[in-house]
Amino acid sequence: MADTLTAITTLTITSCGMCAVRFAMPEDMHRRVVETGARLWCPNGHQIHYSESENQRLTKQLSASQQSVQALRAANDHQRELREAAIRRAAALKGVVTRTKNRIARGKCPCCHTRFANLAAHMQETHPGYGADE
Numbered sequence: 518m519a520d521t522l523t524a525i526t527t528l529t530i531t532s533c534g535m536c537a538v539r540f541a542m543p544e545d546m547h548r549r550v551v552e553t554g555a556r557l558w559c560p561n562g563h564q565i566h567y568s569e570s571e572n573q574r575l576t577k578q579l580s581a582s583q584q585s586v587q588a589l590r591a592a593n594d595h596q597r598e599l600r601e602a603a604i605r606r607a608a609a610l611k612g613v614v615t616r617t618k619n620r621i622a623r624g625k626c627p628c629c630h631t632r633f634a635n636l637a638a639h640m641q642e643t644h645p646g647y648g649a650d651e
Contacts, residue, residue, distance in 0.1 A: 526543055535563040552570055
């Protein structure tokens with residue numbers, strides 16, 4: 518006795534780029550070829566492949582995104598380091614200015630580091646150009 522098998526399948530119709538013959542293949546096979554970039558042959562023997570599979574395209578896109586993120590993180594780290602260095606320089610200059618002001622307030626000349634009772638008169642007589650560039 519003969520058995521009968523009835524199957525329903527969906528076929529995808531495509532055509533060969535070389536000979537233009539139209540042919541059909543199961544939908545899951547077509548999807549697998551597109552996703553993986555695998556090669557197949559038309560009924561006349563011409564090799565067919567999709568130039569870039571979806572997986573390859575998504576992998577490239579992911580790689581580009583990861584490189585972009587790394588570049589942005591590196592730029593962010595560099596800017597943070599520059600900012601912190603500028604803050605340290607500003608604090609150091611503030612300390613220098615404060616020390617100089619305190620020395621002057623105690624009557625010590627900022628140029629020759631000698632103590633004077635009347636520092637204003639000494640600055641006018643001995644260092645007349647001091648502070649003119651400010």
